[in-house]
Amino acid sequence: MNEFLQAALDEAKKGYVEGGIPIGSVLVHNGKIIGRGHNKRVQDGSAILHGEMDALENAGRQPASVYRECTMYTTLSPCSMCSGTILLYGIPTVVVGENKSFMGEEELLRSRGVEVTVEDNQECFELMQRFIQEKPTVWNEDIGV
Amino acid sequence: MNEFLQAALDEAKKGYVEGGIPIGSVLVHNGKIIGRGHNKRVQDGSAILHGEMDALENAGRQPASVYRECTMYTTLSPCSMCSGTILLYGIPTVVVGENKSFMGEEELLRSRGVEVTVEDNQECFELMQRFIQEKPTVWNEDIGV
Numbered sequence: 001m002n003e004f005l006q007a008a009l010d011e012a013k014k015g016y017v018e019g020g021i022p023i024g025s026v027l028v029h030n031g032k033i034i035g036r037g038h039n040k041r042v043q044d045g046s047a048i049l050h051g052e053m054d055a056l057e058n059a060g061r062q063p064a065s066v067y068r069e070c071t072m073y074t075t076l077s078p079c080s081m082c083s084g085t086i087l088l089y090g091i092p093t094v095v096v097g098e099n100k101s102f103m104g105e106e107e108l109l110r111s112r113g114v115e116v117t118v119e120d121n122q123e124c125f126e127l128m129q130r131f132i133q134e135k136p137t138v139w140n141e142d143i144g145v
Numbered sequence: 146m147n148e149f150l151q152a153a154l155d156e157a158k159k160g161y162v163e164g165g166i167p168i169g170s171v172l173v174h175n176g177k178i179i180g181r182g183h184n185k186r187v188q189d190g191s192a193i194l195h196g197e198m199d200a201l202e203n204a205g206r207q208p209a210s211v212y213r214e215c216t217m218y219t220t221l222s223p224c225s226m227c228s229g230t231i232l233l234y235g236i237p238t239v240v241v242g243e244n245k246s247f248m249g250e251e252e253l254l255r256s257r258g259v260e261v262t263v264e265d266n267q268e269c270f271e272l273m274q275r276f277i278q279e280k281p282t283v284w285n286e287d288i289g290v
Contacts, residue, residue: 060192062192
C-alpha cells in the first residue's frame, strides 16, 4: 500500500481503538505529511471533525500556495463537507481508500478539476464495514442519515 | 432586521472585537437557536472554524431529523466548505446577510434543493468591508486565495 494511504489507515485504526468512527486522513505537501487526523465524532462529540477536517485542522493555518501543492489521502470517499473543504483550499489531488462503504462527492470534485483516485483498498473497506455493523446508528449520524 | 440574522451579526461583531474575521452564524431549530458561532481562524488558529462550522460544532451532535428542520443564518454567503456541510446534514434553509463581499456556493445549494435567501444587509456588508480593508491577507487566507 502507498505509505500515505497507510498513514491514513493507521489514523483510522487509532480512531477505532478509541471507540470512534474509523476514518483517517493525512494531508501531504511535497512528500511530507503536514497534518494527520481521524474522525472525532464520538471522542470529541464533534459534528465537524471528519478525518479530512481533523487532518486539515492539525495542519494549522497554511497559505493558499501550500494547499495548492497538497494531496489529501483519506480512507473513505469524502462527503460533501470534506469535499467542499478540499475545494475551498484548492487541494488539487485526492487519494481515496475506498468508496464502496460510502460514495462521497467524487463527481463534484472532478467537475471542479480535482484529480480523484480510488484505491479500492480491502483493508480500508473491511475496517469500515466492521464499524458500520457494530454501530450503525453512529455511522448514520455521521453522514446525516 | 430578523432577530436570528441579528444574532448572527452579534456573533460577527464579537469576532471583530476579538481581532478575528467578523463572520457569524446561528443554527435555528423550531424558532430556537441551538448553536451560535463565529469565525475562529485568528483566535484559535483554525483552518476549519468558519462561522457556520463553529455554530454547527457548538450545536453538538444532533440527529439527522433535527438538522432537517433547521435554518442556518449567516452574515456572509457560505463558502464551499460551509455549503458542503449544509448539504451533508440536509439543512433545508439558509438565510445569508450579504453576498457582495464574497459569493459562496449559493447556486450549488439551490441546485440541491436548499432554499437560500439573501438579505443584502448593509450592516453585515459594512462590517465585512471594514475587516477586508484592515486585514486583507487574513481574509484571503480564509477563502484560500
